[in-house]
């Protein structure tokens with residue numbers, strides 16, 4: 001599903017690369033935690049998959065395609081297959097929960113009647129039934145993140161990237177979002193989640209990929225936040 005081969009990313013020549021010779025393969029249906037200290041390159045790795053950045057050298061592949069060589073006009077298509085949620089939710093403040101999700105469907109040209117049917121279904125799926133008409137500032141942080149997840153899901157992405165999705169949430173609310181991502185993974189979506197949340201990583205016991213100063217220092221099946229034997 002995702003393959004990185006000798007991927008190096010330098011934002012400025014002469015400085016230490018943000019990613020340094022990364023080799024990584026993620027199969028369809030996997031759940032992967034991406035961990036490492038601040039500045040170790042986690043967001044950069046996700047940005048390469050979204051084609052927000054291109055590697056300085058090496059190859060990033062998604063579903064067998066070289067992501068860097070996808071023509072600009074086809075990048076929106078990539079971003080339907082590779083969904084993302086962020087720490088700061090990034091919702092449109094002037095649209096309701098339903099409006100935010102509908103907007104994501106409208107831009108992909110889905111017919112109105114499909115949007116009207118699917119939006120409440122997806123909001124129900126993420127646990128927001130009854131709150132469809134609330135604006136982001138009328139929702140808790142966890143609820144806003146659920147809207148962001150719903151918005152990512154309506155495109156039916158093959159891979160969902162989550163960059164510190166629980167970073168702004170209290171532990172219980174973060175655990176709720178984690179359960180939601182786990183459920184999305186169980187129905188077949190590949191999930192890659194960058195996080196500093198040690199408790200969640202330790203509880204879930206999934207594959208853990210650890211970066212340090214841009215290099216991959218650990219790739220462990222059923223790992224914890226800290227390396228174990």
Ligand SMILES: Nc1ncnc2c1ncn2[C@@H]1O[C@H](COP(=O)(O)OP(=O)(O)OP(=O)(O)O)[C@@H](O)[C@H]1O
Nearest residue numbers: 011012017018036037038039040041042043044045
């Ligand atoms: N747009 C940019 N321009 C220049 N340097 C950047 C840019 N984005 C990131 N960097 C640098 O690249 C390195 C990796 O940053 P990155 O954001 O990928 O780390 P991270 O592991 O996601 O950190 P955090 O956990 O704090 O989000 C850092 O040294 C950072 O300063």
